[in-house]
Amino acid sequence: MIAMRMLIDGEFIESSSKETIGIKNPATGEFIDSVPLGNSDDVGRAVDAAEKAFDDWSAMVPRERGKILFKAAQIVRERARGLAEILTSEQGKPYKEARDEVLGFANVLEYYNGISASLQGGFVPLASDRYCMVLKQPVGVCGAIIPWNVPAILMGWKVGPALVTGNTMVLKPSSTSPLTDLSLASILTEAGLPKGVLNVVTGHGQAVGEPLVTNSKVRKISFTGSTETGMRIKELTSGSLKRITLELGGSDPMIVCDDVDIDTAVEGAVRGRFYNCGQTCTAVKRLFVFESIAEEYIRKLSSRISGLKVGNGMNKDVDIGPLNNYDQREKMISQMKRVRENNEGIVVTGGKIPEGPQYDNGFFYTPTLVRDVIKDSVLLKEEVFGPILPVVVVKDLDEAIELANDTRYGLGASVWTRDIKKATYATARLQSGIVWINQHTKAPADVPFGGIKDSGLGRENGLDSLYEYQEIKTVMVNV
Structure with missing residues (x-):
């Protein structure tokens, strides 16, 4: 040292x-x-x-x-x-x-x-x-x-x-x-x-x-x-x-089309959002899922998120550690308070400080899923730099792209589909410096990394x- x-x-x-x-x-x-x-x-x-x-x-x-x-x-x-x-x-x-x-x-x-x-x-x-x-x-x-x-x-x-x-x-x-x-x-x-x-x-x-x-x-x-x-x-x-x-900063959208393998797309959202307790510029910060698969997808996603173990990162069985500092956790608390007070979405799981003596002195926050998030919600308009995932149900790819681009940010975005035509169509229209297809957050040293807009x-x-x-x-x- x-x-x-x-x-x-x-x-x-x-x-x-x-x-x-x-x-x-x-x-x-x-x-x-x-x-x-x-x-x-x-x-x-x-x-x-x-x-x-x-x-x-x-x-x-x-x-x-x-x-x-x-x-x-x-x-x-x-x-x-x-x-x-x-x-x-x-x-x-x-x-x-x-x-x-x-x-x-x-x-x-x-x-x-x-x-x-x-x-x-x-x-x-x-x-x-x-x-x-x-x-x-x-x-x-x-x-x-x-x-x-x-x-x-x-x-x-x-x-x-x-x-x-x-x-x-x-x-x-x-x-x-x-x-x-x-x-x-x-x-x-x-x-x-x-x-x-x-x-x-x-x-x-x-x-x-x-x-x-x-x-x-x-x-x-x-x-x-x-x-x-x-x-x-x-x-x-x-x-x-x-x-x-x-x-x-970034507010990366993840678009889940109706032709995906749902389990694969669920794992992608969990890894993309909750890695490093959600404290990553290219984390999945807004999730748009087609309405034809929304209920099954959200149900499986909620089950997976609620099963994540929060704790000290030195413990081998921990999935998510604490936020890095007090101010960062206070932002999570403040953003979720606004969601509840303004009826900006439905909290499916999480949304609180975990209880127990092992959490008393750390900056922990439970992994959170919020569904049916309204267009003007703080979770969509601001960067959420922590373990909170808002979900918006969309009719089709055009609506998903329109909402995905409705932000000051333009760092990354991902499209989950088995249809190369959908992937190509979305890639051309998404306003971001990086587009992933059927993956998210990967950033190898060999390829350029960076964003547009703010x-x-x-x-x-x-x-x-x-x-x-x-x-x-x-x-x-x-x-």
């Missing part, structure tokens, strides 16, 4: 403020560690270290940079159990989900190592004595801001493409789940990452995030979090031309993510 320290210029040090943030287990309320309460001075030191490291790191052959990422991935795989325990203890998710996430981080680094040898520019012949070279060069110092819901995998999404293309980085983890990111940064350092290439400053958004975003030496910002904070970042960078990638700007993952971290230089040669 490397708590009480930030990573700046290759060393784990305390903040100049000498103050700390306590980290608590969201399942038990138990204090588990603390990290420095960073400030703008710490950000400045980290950015300066990244700037100093840039020339040597960017001059390194891409394949050599990739080897360091691969070695780090190997170490992560060897220590996956301990890293997963850290992640569960600070974030709350079940141990199996935490282990899968840690291994996902390793997979991302392995992917970028795999393509490192292929990073190259281009050659364009213009005439017998003239040609053009197209060079792809790193942007410079990059900033990354990581949320608390999936801190390991999102760190990989930002660190992997940034470092393999020769950039250096200053990373700000969430103030409620920073220990996993600090541990992974330590492993990258152990794997041979030169000092100053990756720096981690812990602290709150206003004290650390804003100075990082506004620092003139930082040429790119990659942020994952709420749409409101993303808008704030866009505002803060409006006076400059630095690049920004914003992966923001769900963000730019793309992460795949070859598209490399463009976000590279400048194009055209060289015209006359011999």
Whole structure:
């Protein structure tokens, strides 16, 4: 464990403020560690270290940079159990989900190592004595801001493409789940990452995030979090031309057509909604089911949801852990209060804090199913970042698509059907950056990830993510 320290210029040090943030287990309320309460001075030191490291790191052959990422991935795989325990203890998710996430981080680094040898520019012949070279060069110092819901995998999404293309980085983890990111940064350092290439400053958004975003030496910002904070970042960078990638909120629709295997679609909704206690940007947040199968589908879905076991993520038989923090659970309570007071739907199961001494000190909330949700319900108009699933019965695919698009968000959507024509029709009309067919939430490192409308700007993952971290230089040669 490397708590009480930030990573700046290759060393784990305390903040100049000498103050700390306590980290608590969201399942038990138990204090588990603390990290420095960073400030703008710490950000400045980290950015300066990244700037100093840039020339040597960017001059390194891409394949050599990739080897360091691969070695780090190997170490992560060897220590996956301990890293997963850290992640569960600070974030709350079940141990199996935490282990899968840690291994996902390793997979991302392995992917970028795999393509490192292929990073190259281009050659364009213009005439017998003239040609053009197209060079792809790193942007410079990059900033990354990581949320608390999936801190390991999102760190990989930002660190992997940034470092393999020769950039250096200053990373700000969430103030409620920073220990996993600090541990992974330590492993990258152990794997041979030169000092100053990756720096981690812990602290709150206003004290650390804003100075990082506004620092003139930082040429790119990659942020994952709420749409409101993303808008704030866009505002803060409006006076400059630095690049920004914003992966923001979502209210993903899942459309269940009448030709599906009902049991398969039920399992898809359960996994898509209640993974990580519903705290995922691409979780199923609105479910639209054809009326001809609605009663059978809702009955089976209710039975499956009511059987999910809620508890401490370290217990092997737990399906859903707690919400990450007090404020997050209060949002669930507030949204369900509005549903009941305004008759916005019928609560089929859940909708309350579970009872029992094992739940007294944690941020638990029962997995909830609400049917017959009205069009203007808070569950459809706002992002619900927790274990609540609203269901709307629709006549046909056109009605489902119309309601699915009736949102400010446009991150992901899924269509469940055996008919390729229906899938093709819906895919063309759904307003989202990602469309899944007969699956939901899958986001491999190989493919671009991102949204439209108020769900963000730019793309992460795949070859598209490399463009976000590279400048194009055209060289015209006359011999």
